Amino acid sequence: MRIMNRLVFFLSGEHPSIPSSEVIGGIEAEGFCYEFDEELDQVLSLKTDADPAKLSRRLGMCHWIGEHFCICRVEDLFESIGSSDLFDFLKLSESIGVRTKRVKRYLPEVDTQELAKKIADKLLVRFDYDVDLDYPDNEIVCILTEGKCVLTVIQAKVEREAFEERKPQERVAVHPSTMQPNIARALVNLARTPRGGRFLDPFCGVGGILIEAGLIGADLIGIDINSELVDGAERNLRQAGLKEFDIREGDVRDLDIRKVDAIATDPPYGRQASTGGSELEELYQDTMPVISDVLKSDGYLCITAPDRLDLKGMVEDIPLTMVERHGQRVHGSLTRNIYVFRRD
Numbered sequence: 352m353r354i355m356n357r358l359v360f361f362l363s364g365e366h367p368s369i370p371s372s373e374v375i376g377g378i379e380a381e382g383f384c385y386e387f388d389e390e391l392d393q394v395l396s397l398k399t400d401a402d403p404a405k406l407s408r409r410l411g412m413c414h415w416i417g418e419h420f421c422i423c424r425v426e427d428l429f430e431s432i433g434s435s436d437l438f439d440f441l442k443l444s445e446s447i448g449v450r451t452k453r454v455k456r457y458l459p460e461v462d463t464q465e466l467a468k469k470i471a472d473k474l475l476v477r478f479d480y481d482v483d484l485d486y487p488d489n490e491i492v493c494i495l496t497e498g499k500c501v502l503t504v505i506q507a508k509v510e511r512e513a514f515e516e517r518k519p520q521e522r523v524a525v526h527p528s529t530m531q532p533n534i535a536r537a538l539v540n541l542a543r544t545p546r547g548g549r550f551l552d553p554f555c556g557v558g559g560i561l562i563e564a565g566l567i568g569a570d571l572i573g574i575d576i577n578s579e580l581v582d583g584a585e586r587n588l589r590q591a592g593l594k595e596f597d598i599r600e601g602d603v604r605d606l607d608i609r610k611v612d613a614i615a616t617d618p619p620y621g622r623q624a625s626t627g628g629s630e631l632e633e634l635y636q637d638t639m640p641v642i643s644d645v646l647k648s649d650g651y652l653c654i655t656a657p658d659r660l661d662l663k664g665m666v667e668d669i670p671l672t673m674v675e676r677h678g679q680r681v682h683g684s685l686t687r688n689i690y691v692f693r694r695d
Contacts, residue, residue, distance in 0.1 A: 355400050356419075357388060359418070360410075370393075374406070376542070377409050391496045410540065412536075415506075419503055422500070437491075449492075450493070470491065491503070519532075523587060524580075529559045530617055544615065549611040551573075551608070552574070556617070557587050561584060574598075574600075578600045603641060611645055614645075618634065652692045657687055663690070
């Protein structure tokens, strides 16, 4: 019997829907179960048997994961603390630190420093903790969002700094259309990429998405029609510390590989990318059946496309079912959709 805990995910807020969907994708990729609890601006609460430490090492659009204790109105907060399991959770602690975090401009009338002090005072009445705001045994956070307080104790933090260090301009091979690492990681998770599973990027460019899949432990296959980009991808993967990969020069329409567990890709459609001489719609129409054919049954494909193309309609005669779609503005003249399909 699986033990389900209530976890709070403090999301990055970089997109209205991708961060929460990435959490779900990551949980499913790790083989955990979940039940939806509540979603607020930048906060997702789930009942799940997921391991916070494992999830924190694979998420790209989340700040941290915490143990859930209450979601309530400000005026009910201290009553909710008293009736929660928080005291039992903290009783073995030597030190605590309490912070408040306001999302955007919610609850502007609340003094965040004063609220943190009141929460700490209530906890100190019960137990004689040391207060340590730098390195506490338990870091307690009260998030203010959408008129509610979310009280949680942080269990695992996402190393957001590592994504900053992997920015495309810091790589040995640079291409202007390369995705930012946290977005690339989100695509890998939306594709439910399993650790140790076979992962394919059929338009790999200089390897940005492959790097993120490799860092969570996938076996990498990359294909690109441009030999210079293939060479750049190999160099970038080695720079990222990845040594085992299969990157080939080739046309995805002539794909000849055995089945893969997951696919995530960002085909060339922007001003800085080349479609290899093909019309854009033709490129997608030709490649979607091929991509589908190499994906295992019940495997996931995450693929981007400019919003003028309807990929859902394009796969009507292909054994792919659309699971979700997220619109994302890239720059002034380009908005893309991020599609997630499941292979039937």
